[in-house]
Each structure stands twice: as structure tokens, then as C-alpha cells.
Amino acid sequence: MSTFENQFVAVLYKPYLKFNSVIQFHLVFRMGVRLILLASIVGLTLSATTQGPESNCPRADACRSDECFPPECSCSGAEPVLEDREDRPQIVYLTYDDAFSAYAEENFYRSLFNGTFKNPDGCDIRATHFLTAQYTDYTLVNKYWKKGHEMASHSITHRSSTDYWKALNVTGWRNEIEGLRKMISQFAAIPKEEITGFRAPFLQLGGDEMFTALQQDGFKYDCSWASRDYGYLKLDVGLFPYTLDYETVQDCPVEPCPTCSYPGLWVQPMLDLEDRWIGADPTHPNNGMPCSMLDACIIMDDVPTKDTVKEMLMTNFLRNRNGTRAPMGLYMHAGWFYGEYSWHYEGYKDFLQEITENYDDVWIVPVNAGLDYFQNHNNLTNTEILALGDDSPFSCSKFSQPPYSNSRCDALTPCRYENVDNSDIHNQERYMHICGRTSTNTAQKCPPTYPWLGDPCGGNEPCL
Ligand SMILES: [Zn+2]
Known part of the structure; x- marks a missing residue:
């Protein structure tokens, strides 16, 4: 043989x-x-x-640090090469899930990302947007991507049953994940290769089916996997991003987690934060409870105010800062800011002001920029990153160059669908704000049918 x-x-x-x-x-x-x-x-x-029937994938073995190191591979549980933790940049992610709506842009994103808050190199802070199809304004998606924000996939339908996601096969995941990527490329004029990240709805992992789908479609990373063991009260020993070439050490709070090997596919762990529901957990009477998304953090106080929000965020930030400095995230839906919860927004902004003004080694960048650092530059101290200027992994200078500078959106008059009737939407009106050009600079009109699962371009050809 x-x-x-x-x-x-x-x-x-x-x-x-x-x-x-x-x-x-x-x-x-x-x-x-x-x-x-x-x-x-x-x-x-x-x-x-x-x-499951569609993912006959090779099992992952224990990680071998002699064979697995960046840029291609990274063992879970490994710390970056910079031994002195104070030399390490502290990376903070801001992410927003679901629709990128004009309402959220006008009322919230605009004042967060208009240059009020800066990174240590003078560039504006930037975020990652995990997008779903309904109500997303693709012309705004284009505009923010050109400012250096990352656009990522969060499924087309975002169906509300977690059982649907748990039971989905590889093809089903691909239709949801890759389908949304096609929509971004088609309607927001963003090249497909720029869309490399994914987050599962409700952080409901889909085990090997989901990760096989990500690998088959060439995604670079997943950011759906929560961790309590390396977050919450242990945020100081937070887990760094790693690849799935080998077995992971990460806990699996939302099963099913993958068991197979996915060479080169990165996991950006979502490290749990500690909320302000002090005393709810009898084993930690002086602490709050864990939460993976800000929306799920309980903020209790006699009269909770923006200061309570800021305190909660600072507690977590300092725990992370004084520990290993694995990237931490403020992961949320824009709805957390809406209506009577404007104090959430005010506290969040106060927190951003505090950390951007007082620390010259805190970087608020998209997940893909954080991964770029750990993949290609993790021997660089904060001082060295600053010295690199335009060549640093966090620099904003590249956003004035191609592919950003030559992406043309040419917004269309909003497309109107009087009576959308598909597997998820029943006899309702929908509008779509899309670019009149695709990512390959082909002119397009409004798609004949409302784009959805199985037909992400709504009949427009060519469908990217
Ligand atoms: Zn969501």
C-alpha cells in the first residue's frame, strides 16, 4: 500500500x-x-x-507547539511571544450584530465613528458589523467599509429557533453564511474576499457542520464561541485567538462545538464579561454574573445610570489589562442603545472616551485587524507598532487606497417590494437600499425579487 x-x-x-x-x-x-x-x-x-451526514471531517489532535505557530497556525491556550505583558497592545473590539440600519447609523454609529474617538496612532476607532439581510442598508455598509469598518456575515435569515441552527447541515449553513456574503458583495460593492468573518445567530454554534461550511467557503474566522473559563472573573487569563488545526482548550458553553481539524480557520473567542447583577450567583456573592453580549449583561443598581454602565465596562477592561491582554470585545446589537436605554449609549461613550484618552496602548479595531496582528505581527511591542506608522496592522492609511478607493456604490432609489412572501416573511412590504454597482463594478438595477435564502441576488445576474 x-x-x-x-x-x-x-x-x-x-x-x-x-x-x-x-x-x-x-x-x-x-x-x-x-x-x-x-x-x-x-x-x-x-x-x-x-x-452528521455531511461532515466526515478529520478529528483534531492535541496541539503540537513545535508544528503549529503563526502565521498559518496557532495553538489554543498559547500566549503571544511578547513575555512582558505591559509591552502588549490591548485590543478591544466593538461589534454590532444584525441589520445595519439607517436609524442605528444616524443615532448611534455616526457620533461614535466620526473621529471623536481615536486610536493611539491618530486613526479613528473602527468596528466589525455582523450583518443579516432584512433592513440592512447596503449603501451605508459600503460607506462604513470604506472608512475601514469590517463587514462580516451573521446569516441571511437569522431564524429565531436555536434548534434550526443546531440541526442545520453543511449545505444549510453555507446557504446562510455564504449567501449573506454574496449579498454584501452584490449590493454593497464590497469584494467578497474582504468578508472573512462570521458570527452565528444567538451564538448558537453548529458543531462540525458549521465549521465545515466556513472552511469550504474560505472564511477566515468565527467569532461566535463564548468562553466563561477564560472570561468573566478570569478575564485576566483570557484566551487568545487560535486556529482549529488542533484540539481546543476552550470550554463549550453553547454546544455543539467542533471536534474536527480545520487547518488555518481561526476562532476569536468571545470572552464573557462580568455584569452588575451583584450577588445573583451565591458562589460569588461580591460579583455579578457572566454575559457574552452586552445585551445580556444585567445592570442592576438602585437607580442604574450611565455611570453604572461605565463602571461595569471599566471593571472588565482593567481585569483584562492587568492580565494577559487577550483581545476583549464589547459585543452587542444596536438595539441595546434604543429608546429608554440611551443611558446605555451614554455610559458606553464615556467608557470609550476614558480608554481612548488615557491609554496609549489601547486599540479599538475590527476583529480582522486584531487577527492580523496575532497572525503576522505578534512579536511587535506597542512602541514598535506606533513606530511602524502607515505599515502597522492597525493603520488607517490603506483605506484611501484600492480596493477601498475604487469601490463605487452609486446608490439606487430604494428598491420597493410590495408583497414579500417567502419562507420567513409573509405578505409584507420591504425596501432595500442598494448600490447601483456590484463589487466587480457592474451596473445593476433593483433585483426583480426580494433577495433571500436560496436566491441571495434576487435574480440579478451575474450573482457574485
Ligand atoms: Zn443576531
Whole structure:
């Protein structure tokens, strides 16, 4: 048997061997190539029962730090090479999930990202937007992407049943994840390769099916995976981003988590924060409760105010700062700012003001820029990053160059769909604000049908 065939059998039998003995493995070797065929059928059947029908993927082994290091690979649990933690930049992510709406832009994003808050190099702070299809204004998506914000996928439908996401197969995940990427590329004139990140609705992971879909469509990272063991009261030992080449050390609070190996696919862990529901957990009477998204943080006080919000964020920020400085995130939906909750917004802004004014090593950048640092520049101290100027991983100078500078949106008069009727929307009116050009600079008109799952371009051709 050739080496290739040996490897083939070994890969197929990894799950099988876990349930059986090594003796059978030797049998396969002795009985020759014909048995391989039979063995693969048995192997596939076993995989099918343990992993679902569409992801017969190779199991991940314990990480080998001698073989796994950036830029291609990174072991989970590994710390960056800079031993002195005070030399490390402290990376903070701001992310917003679901529709990028004109309302959120006008009332909230505009004053956050108009240059009021700056990074240590003088560039404006920037965010990542995990987008869904309904109510997203693609002309604004284009505008913010050109300012250096990251646009990422958060599914087309965002269906409200977590059971739907838990049970989704690889094809279903691809239609949701890649489908939304196509929409961004088609309607917001953003090249597909610029859209590299994903977050699952409700942070409901889809195990190997979901990660297989991400890998098949060439996504770079997932940012859906919460961690309490490396967050909350232990945010000081926060987990750094890592690749799924090997087994992870990360806890799995929202099952199913992946068990297979996905070379080069990064996980940006969502480290839980501590909220202000002090005493709710009897084992930590002086502390609040864990929350992965700000929306889920309970902010209790006699009269909660913007100062309570700021205090909550500062507690977490300082815990992270005085620890390993793994990237932390303020992950939320814009709805957290709406209506009677304007004090959320005021406290959030006060927090941003405090950390951008008083620390020259705090960087508020999109997730893809944080990953770029850990992948390609993690030997750089904060001082060295600053010295690099325009060449630093956090620099904003590239946003005045292609592909940003040559992306033309040419906003259309809003497309109107009088009576949308599909698997999720029933006889309702919808408007779409889209660019009159796709990411390949092809002129386009309003799509004939409202774009949705299975038809992300709504009939427009070519569909990117
Ligand atoms: Zn969402």
C-alpha cells in the first residue's frame, strides 16, 4: 500500500479506531486495498452517525507547539511571544450584530465613528458589523467599509429557533453564511474576499457542520464561541485567538462545538464579561454574573445610570489589562442603545472616551485587524507598532487606497417590494437600499425579487 493509501486509511479510521481496537487497523493493512473500500463505507457510516451526514471531517489532535505557530497556525491556550505583558497592545473590539440600519447609523454609529474617538496612532476607532439581510442598508455598509469598518456575515435569515441552527447541515449553513456574503458583495460593492468573518445567530454554534461550511467557503474566522473559563472573573487569563488545526482548550458553553481539524480557520473567542447583577450567583456573592453580549449583561443598581454602565465596562477592561491582554470585545446589537436605554449609549461613550484618552496602548479595531496582528505581527511591542506608522496592522492609511478607493456604490432609489412572501416573511412590504454597482463594478438595477435564502441576488445576474 502506498503512503497515500496509508494516510487515507488512517484519516478514515480515526473516529472508527476510537470505538474499536488497533487490531482491526492491522487487519485492514493485511487484507489489502479491496478492503479499504469496504472499510471506508463502514468508516463513513460510523462518522455519519457521530457527526452528521455531511461532515466526515478529520478529528483534531492535541496541539503540537513545535508544528503549529503563526502565521498559518496557532495553538489554543498559547500566549503571544511578547513575555512582558505591559509591552502588549490591548485590543478591544466593538461589534454590532444584525441589520445595519439607517436609524442605528444616524443615532448611534455616526457620533461614535466620526473621529471623536481615536486610536493611539491618530486613526479613528473602527468596528466589525455582523450583518443579516432584512433592513440592512447596503449603501451605508459600503460607506462604513470604506472608512475601514469590517463587514462580516451573521446569516441571511437569522431564524429565531436555536434548534434550526443546531440541526442545520453543511449545505444549510453555507446557504446562510455564504449567501449573506454574496449579498454584501452584490449590493454593497464590497469584494467578497474582504468578508472573512462570521458570527452565528444567538451564538448558537453548529458543531462540525458549521465549521465545515466556513472552511469550504474560505472564511477566515468565527467569532461566535463564548468562553466563561477564560472570561468573566478570569478575564485576566483570557484566551487568545487560535486556529482549529488542533484540539481546543476552550470550554463549550453553547454546544455543539467542533471536534474536527480545520487547518488555518481561526476562532476569536468571545470572552464573557462580568455584569452588575451583584450577588445573583451565591458562589460569588461580591460579583455579578457572566454575559457574552452586552445585551445580556444585567445592570442592576438602585437607580442604574450611565455611570453604572461605565463602571461595569471599566471593571472588565482593567481585569483584562492587568492580565494577559487577550483581545476583549464589547459585543452587542444596536438595539441595546434604543429608546429608554440611551443611558446605555451614554455610559458606553464615556467608557470609550476614558480608554481612548488615557491609554496609549489601547486599540479599538475590527476583529480582522486584531487577527492580523496575532497572525503576522505578534512579536511587535506597542512602541514598535506606533513606530511602524502607515505599515502597522492597525493603520488607517490603506483605506484611501484600492480596493477601498475604487469601490463605487452609486446608490439606487430604494428598491420597493410590495408583497414579500417567502419562507420567513409573509405578505409584507420591504425596501432595500442598494448600490447601483456590484463589487466587480457592474451596473445593476433593483433585483426583480426580494433577495433571500436560496436566491441571495434576487435574480440579478451575474450573482457574485
Ligand atoms: Zn443576531
